Amino acid sequence: MTITVNGIEEVRGLVGQTIGPSEWRLVTQEDIDTFADLSGDDQWIHVDVERAKTESPYGTTIAHGNCTLSMIDGFRPQLFESTGFKLGVNYGWNKIRFPAPVPSASRIRVSVETVSVDEVGGGWHQIVYKWTVEVERSEKPACVAESVVRLLA
Numbered sequence: 001m002t003i004t005v006n007g008i009e010e011v012r013g014l015v016g017q018t019i020g021p022s023e024w025r026l027v028t029q030e031d032i033d034t035f036a037d038l039s040g041d042d043q044w045i046h047v048d049v050e051r052a053k054t055e056s057p058y059g060t061t062i063a064h065g066n067c068t069l070s071m072i073d074g075f076r077p078q079l080f081e082s083t084g085f086k087l088g089v090n091y092g093w094n095k096i097r098f099p100a101p102v103p104s105a106s107r108i109r110v111s112v113e114t115v116s117v118d119e120v121g122g123g124w125h126q127i128v129y130k131w132t133v134e135v136e137r138s139e140k141p142a143c144v145a146e147s148v149v150r151l152l153a
Contacts, residue, residue, distance in 0.1 A: 002077065007084035008125050008153055012117045014080075020111030022078040024136065025071070027063050029104045035067040049104075063102040068143045069093075072131050075110040087152040091126065094146035100138050107136040115146065123153045 003019055005011050029049065036042045041064055044051050052061040082088060102108060115128040126148060133143035 003080045005080065005082050008117065008151070010084075011082060011114070011125070011127060011151070014114035015117060016114070018111050018113045019079045021109045021134065022075045022111070024107040024109050025075070026107050027068075027071075027102050027104065029061060032061060032063050032067060032104055035064055035070070039064065039066065041066075058101055058103055061104045063104070065096075065098040065143070068098065068102050068108070068133055069096060069145060071108070072110060072133065072143070072145070072147070076112075079110070079112055082151065085151045085153060086123075089150050091148040091150045094128065094148060096143070096145040098143050100135060100140035100142050102133075102135055102142045106138075108142060109134050109136075120150070125151050125153065127151065 003014075005014065032046050036047050045056055045058075046061055046064055049061055053059060056062070111132050111134070113130045113132075115130050116126075118126045120126045127150075129147045129149065131143070131145050131147060132141050133145075135142045
């Protein structure tokens with residue numbers, strides 16, 4: 001279910017709240033290989049299925065941490081939409097951790113908490129969101145990361 005917030009006061013109203021989880025998404029070997037091709041990171045633990053079966057502690061290939069991080073943006077429309085702004089931009093990321101792997105053929109979903117909303121001048125507001133990526137049947141999250149967004153009112 002997507003939450004729609006209109007304007008900065010409604011965004012402020014989300015501070016401390018968690019939205020989600022999203023629907024599950026299957027992470028395929030094709031997804032991992034595509035990311036490897038794009039990023040140039042073709043380490044065997046990600047792309048060599050046969051070697052990973054025998055040498056990896058996970059028994060299979062795993063998604064790159066940065067691949068997992070980049071998939072967060074694809075979940076955003078399932079969780080919330082912000083309206084009433086002229087522009088929104090990705091300002092960056094704060095603390096990012098990858099506590100558990102995302103094995104090929106596993107499913108992930110995300111939740112997001114609004115951490116803070118601050119006015120930064122010139123009509124801009126900075127919002128920090130804490131994203132948690134969950135792997136189905138895993139006790140630990142695959143990724144916990146804070147995104148920083150700037151919205152122009």
